[in-house]
Structure formats: C-alpha cells, structure tokens
Amino acid sequence: MKEIVIISGKGGTGKTxxxxxxxxxxxxxxxxxxxVDAADLHLILNxxxxxxxxxxxxKTAFIRQGDCTQCGKCVEVCHFDAISPDFVxxxxxxxxxxxxxxxxxxxxxxxxxxxxxxxxxSKTRFGSLVHAKLGIAEENSGKLVSLVRKQAKQMxxxxxxxxxxxxxxxxxxxPVISSITGAxxxxxxxxxxxxxxxxxxxxxxxxxxxxxxxxxxxxxxxDLNPDITEKMMxxxxxxxxxxxxxxxxxxxTTRAMVEGKNIFEFKPGPAAAAIREIWAEVEDTLRGNKx
Amino acid sequence: MIISVASGKGGTGKTxxxxxxxxALAQNVQFLDCDVEEPNGHIFIKPExxxxxxxxxxxxxxxxxxxxxxxxxxxxxEYNAIAVxxxxxxxxxxxxxxxxxxxxxxxxxxxxTRDRELGVxxxxxxxxxxxxxxRLRLGEAMSPxxxxxxxxxxxxxxxxxxxxxxxxxxPVIQAVKHSDFVILVAEPTPFGLNDLKLAVExxxxxxxxxxxxxxxxxxxxxxxxxxxxxxxxDILMEIKNDRKIAEAYSRxxxxxxIEPDYADRFRELYAQVERRVAR
Ligand code: SF4
Ligand code: SF4
Ligand code: SF4
Ligand code: SF4
Numbered sequence: 001m002k003e004i005v006i007i008s009g010k011g012g013t014g015k016t017x018x019x020x021x022x023x024x025x026x027x028x029x030x031x032x033x034x035x036v037d038a039a040d041l042h043l044i045l046n047x048x049x050x051x052x053x054x055x056x057x058x059k060t061a062f063i064r065q066g067d068c069t070q071c072g073k074c075v076e077v078c079h080f081d082a083i084s085p086d087f088v089x090x091x092x093x094x095x096x097x098x099x100x101x102x103x104x105x106x107x108x109x110x111x112x113x114x115x116x117x118x119x120x121x122s123k124t125r126f127g128s129l130v131h132a133k134l135g136i137a138e139e140n141s142g143k144l145v146s147l148v149r150k151q152a153k154q155m156x157x158x159x160x161x162x163x164x165x166x167x168x169x170x171x172x173x174x175p176v177i178s179s180i181t182g183a184x185x186x187x188x189x190x191x192x193x194x195x196x197x198x199x200x201x202x203x204x205x206x207x208x209x210x211x212x213x214x215x216x217x218x219x220x221x222x223d224l225n226p227d228i229t230e231k232m233m234x235x236x237x238x239x240x241x242x243x244x245x246x247x248x249x250x251x252x253t254t255r256a257m258v259e260g261k262n263i264f265e266f267k268p269g270p271a272a273a274a275i276r277e278i279w280a281e282v283e284d285t286l287r288g289n290k291x
Numbered sequence: 292m293i294i295s296v297a298s299g300k301g302g303t304g305k306t307x308x309x310x311x312x313x314x315a316l317a318q319n320v321q322f323l324d325c326d327v328e329e330p331n332g333h334i335f336i337k338p339e340x341x342x343x344x345x346x347x348x349x350x351x352x353x354x355x356x357x358x359x360x361x362x363x364x365x366x367x368x369e370y371n372a373i374a375v376x377x378x379x380x381x382x383x384x385x386x387x388x389x390x391x392x393x394x395x396x397x398x399x400x401x402x403x404t405r406d407r408e409l410g411v412x413x414x415x416x417x418x419x420x421x422x423x424x425x426r427l428r429l430g431e432a433m434s435p436x437x438x439x440x441x442x443x444x445x446x447x448x449x450x451x452x453x454x455x456x457x458x459x460x461x462p463v464i465q466a467v468k469h470s471d472f473v474i475l476v477a478e479p480t481p482f483g484l485n486d487l488k489l490a491v492e493x494x495x496x497x498x499x500x501x502x503x504x505x506x507x508x509x510x511x512x513x514x515x516x517x518x519x520x521x522x523x524x525d526i527l528m529e530i531k532n533d534r535k536i537a538e539a540y541s542r543x544x545x546x547x548x549i550e551p552d553y554a555d556r557f558r559e560l561y562a563q564v565e566r567r568v569a570r
Contacts, residue, residue: 012302037458038300040482079391097390098369136492139461171328174432193541195331225541
C-alpha cells in the first residue's frame with residue numbers, strides 16, 4: 001500500500017483539483033482529505049456519509065466564579081494572557097495548558113475537553129473517503145490530520161487498496177507536517193509565480209530534506225510564466241526532486257468545479273491529458289521502473 | 292486603525308489585496324505579514340530589510356543533579372513534552388508549548404530554560420511603508436507564537452495592514468483578533484464560496500466587522516454574490532480575471548503598477564473601510 005500526499009505550500013494552486021482528478025484516475029484507492037481547516041474535496045466527490053464521529057482534543061479552562069477567591073494566582077501563571085483581570089478565561093486565547101488549574105488554591109477551575117470537530121467515513125464514486133471538519137477557531141488541526149490518515153490506512157488495509165490519495169494541508173506548519181510524516185511520496189503542486197517559487201522551495205525542502213520523502217513537483221498553469229516554470233525544473237534537477245510535469249492553464253478546470261465534477265468527467269481538455277501523464281510518471285517512478 | 296486581510300484558503304489574492312492597499316496608501320502605513328508559513332508580501336512591497344531577529348521560545352532544560360524524579364513536571368505537562376522514566380527526565384522540544392508549567396511546579400528548582408528557534412523576524416522600509424514579517428523555521432510546527440511576536444511590532448500611530456495566514460484555525464485567530472476590520476478575499480467559485488463561508492464564521496466568532504473583495508470576479512458563478520447579499524455582507528471591491536494581472540503577479544509586479552487606475556480603487560477601498568469602522 002502506498003500513501004501519496006498532494007501538498008502545495010501556498011493554497012489555491014490547484015491541489016484539490018489535481019487530487020480529485022487523481023482520485024478517479026487511480027483505481028483501487030482510498031481517498032483522504034487532510035485539508036481539515038478548509039476542506040473542499042467533498043464539493044467534487046459528493047460523499048455519501050456512512051459514519052460520523054466527534055473529534056475531541058485539547059482542553060479549555062473555565063473559572064467557576066462562585067468558588068474563586070480572586071487570589072490572582074491564575075493570572076500570574078498563565079503564559080498566554082488568557083485570563084482577564086476579573087478572572088474570566090478567554091477561550092480563544094486559552095491554550096489548554098492546565099497550569100492555572102494546577103496552581104489554583106481554591107480548585108475553582110474546570111478543565112474539560114473541547115469538541116473540536118467531526119470526522120467522517122464516506123462512499124464516493126471514486127472510492128472510500130475519510131474526511132473531517134475542524135470547528136471554527138479550533139486548534140489541534142495536526143491531531144485531526146493524523147487521525148484522518150490513520151483511519152484511511154485502516155480502510156485501505158480492509159479494502160486491500162493499492163493507494164491512498166491524500167489531499168494534504170497547506171503551509172509548512174503543524175497540519176502539513178502531520179499530513180506528510182511517514183508518507184510514501186509527496187506531490188507538490190505549485191504555480192509559476194515568484195510567490196509560488198518561494199513557497200515551493202520551502203515546502204519541497206520540508207518534505208525532501210527535512211522528512212526525507214520521495215518528492216515530485218507538478219507545475220500548474222505552467223504557461224502563465226514559462227521562465228519561472230523553467231527555473232522550477234532546474235531547481236528539481238539540482239535538488240533531487242522528481243519533476244512530474246506541467247499542467248497548462250485550462251478554463252474548463254473552473255467550469256468543471258462549478259458543476260461539481262472532476263476534470264475527466266467534465267470535458268477532458270489539455271489539463272486532463274497532462275494530469276494523466278503526471279500520474280504515469282509518478283507511478284513509474286514509485287514502481288522503480290525509473291529513478 | 293488595524294485592517295486584516297484574510298481568506299479561508301490561500302491563493303485567493305489575499306496578499307495582492309494587502310500589498311496593493313499598503314502601496315496605494317504609501318503614507319504612514321505599517322505592513323505586517325503574519326502569514327509566517329508562507330510570507331509573500333515582501334515580493335511585492337520589496338522592502339529593504341534593516342533588522343533581522345531570531346525568535347525563540349523557552350523550553351525546559353533539566354539539571355539532573357538537582358532532580359529528585361518526583362514526576363510533577365510530567366504530570367502538569369498537557370502536551371507530553373516532558374517525561375520522567377526511572378532516573379531520567381526526557382524533554383521533547385518540538386512538543387513543548389512553553390506554558391512554563393514544569394518549571395513553575397518543580398520544587399527542586401531543577402528546571403532552567405533554553406530557546407527553541409521558531410523562526411526569524413525581519414523589519415525594514417519601502418517607500419513610506421514600515422514592513423515587518425516573520426518567517427517560520429522549516430520543521431517548526433507552531434506558528435502562533437511567532438505571529439504573536441510579529442504583532443508585538445504594531446505601531447498604533449500608523450495605519451496597519453495585516454496579511455493574515457489562510458484558514459480558520461489558531462494561526463488566523465492569532466493574526467486577526469486585534470483588528471478593527473477584516474477584509475475577506477474570495478473567488479466566485481464553489482471552492483471559493485465554501486472557504487468564504489468558513490472565513491465569515493471565523494470572523495463572526497471574533498465579533499469583528501468584515502467586508503468582502505471578490506478576486507477574478509468574472510470566473511465561476513453568482514453564488515458568492517448571492518451569499519453575500521443574503522448574509523448582509525458588503526462587497527467592497529471586485530477585481531477582474533485578467534491574464535495581464537496574473538502575469539504581472541507571477542513576476543512580483545504589484546497590480547497598481549501595471550494598472551495605475553487601481554491605485555485609486557484601493558484608496559477607495561480604504562475609505563470604505565474607514566467609513567464602516569467610524570460607524
Ligand atoms: S487562582 Fe483560582 S482562586 Fe485564584 S483567582 Fe484564579 S481561579 Fe480564582
Ligand atoms: S489553561 Fe493555560 S492557557 Fe488556559 S487559562 Fe489556564 S493557564 Fe492560561
Ligand atoms: S518536577 Fe523537577 S524534580 Fe520533579 S521530576 Fe521534574 S525536574 Fe525533577
Ligand atoms: S513548558 Fe509546558 S509544554 Fe513545555 S515541557 Fe514544560 S509543561 Fe510541558
């Protein structure tokens with residue numbers, strides 16, 4: 001079983017569009033949406049939810065005013081400025097460290113687990129999907145990402161799936177680290193812009209140098225700036241990154257999205273053809289037919 | 292006044308709006324790039340960096356000479372970042388949230404601290420704009436403490452424009468919670484609408500006033516506009532999908548430079564925000 005994670009560094013490069021395309025191209029796969037903060041994949045996959053579970057993680061302090069003697073100890077020990085001068089905890093600032101709870105001489109502080117979101121197991125027309133929704137303003141997205149991947153792995157074992165296709169989280173911080181740790185390969189989807197180049201280098205070095213993962217690069221809307229696309233290919237050459245291919249700008253991509261279809265189902269244009277080639281390249285490399 | 296520019300998802304044009312707004316005002320402006328995972332504002336504002344500071348966060352160091360292996364530090368740590376195993380205290384630096392619990396609770400004074408590097412803070416200037424951004428160290432998982440440090444540079448005598456990180460979870464909250472107004476940038480597509488709804492919910496949780504800028508306004512469909520109308524959210528500005536704009540963006544050229552008309556439109560955007568905050 002191979003777990004392929006599609007990430008982007010910067011958002012909006014077409015990561016989810018390409019994930020949705022790969023999900024239909026790769027037969028015998030389980031799909032996981034780890035972009036739990038702003039999940040979009042379900043808009044294309046139209047999941048039929050079969051199982052729904054609550055996700056609890058982290059805790060928040062709550063001061064019972066009736067028991068509080070206003071001694072001020074909690075304000076003094078809270079390193080996150082989460083407690084107001086009149087001893088009310090701001091749940092948004094509270095990091096759930098529990099230090100105030102441990103130090104309160106009056107035992108006046110409750111410390112309960114937060115309901116941070118939900119996760120789901122669904123059926124879709126391209127295979128089983130594990131996905132999640134993080135509550136607004138919640139933390140611990142990294143833990144929810146790990147949970148989604150764990151469930152997807154169990155599902156893949158049960159179904160004897162060859163691949164898990166993962167829509168990874170954006171950025172280079174906690175959720176993306178949780179998305180890629182221990183994966184079989186990472187496909188970075190980027191755009192040929194200066195910001196794209198900048199972010200791509202950061203996320204490639206995170207995946208390749210830091211986590212030693214087999215890394216592929218795919219340049220979306222490659223024709224927007226051929227010079228930068230060229231630079232990105234050179235970067236791959238000198239940094240041990242597999243260049244998986246270019247996807248041309250194709251306005252049917254947005255039109256497919258509006259209709260809730262992936263690009264193969266809509267009207268396969270140049271972008272669809274390019275993604276087919278990219279997958280062939282990735283699969284060949286992973287099977288060791290190429291290096 | 293503090294204006295944050297945010298979006299449910301990156302790549303919607305958040306940095307374009309934030310940077311061009313700053314460049315169009317170009318007077319008494321401070322630009323804070325709080326998108327510390329992928330700071331891109333500098334590409335368009337092109338500041339001369341005058342000061343670079345390494346930012347760290349304290350993590351425990353245990354003096355085993357003083358330690359009695361009582362286990363109190365392990366017990367207080369909510370993040371499993373410190374463990375007492377037989378006659379050993381192990382610290383897992385990357386799990387530590389710097390809550391100070393362990394060194395406050397240790398009765399033997401056995402815990403001192405050292406810094407784990409979070410990233411760097413860079414400050415500089417570019418034609419009338421004070422520029423600040425943070426850059427998260429690769430491999431560092433926690434961005435909110437670095438965002439907090441970027442925000443400590445706030446200069447309230449100026450008009451402050453914050454380029455916020457994308458999403459709706461802890462990093463964004465940290466970036467936008469002190470704002471007077473939040474501009475949400477969205478594309479009129481199904482993904483765009485989905486991400487906008489999440490972002491609106493986030494801003495409403497914080498009880499901040501907000502408005503929407505629609506980028507690439509002529510792609511997709513009408514659903515974002517319908518949603519805004521239904522929710523009583525003002526659309527402050529629309530920017531067309533234009534290959535020329537996209538190409539200039541790709542080369543790091545600000546929109547107001549290739550389409551000078553936009554300078555006035557961004558100043559008008561600012562005036563609209565100002566009116567709404569004054570209300
Ligand atoms: S430490 Fe406990 S008793 Fe003291 S002010 Fe805080 S909540 Fe009240
Ligand atoms: S749990 Fe930690 S962050 Fe929350 S209020 Fe108590 S000390 Fe502050
Ligand atoms: S609390 Fe202090 S004395 Fe106790 S185990 Fe931890 S470091 Fe050692
Ligand atoms: S500072 Fe807080 S999070 Fe870090 S090891 Fe000590 S108790 Fe744990």
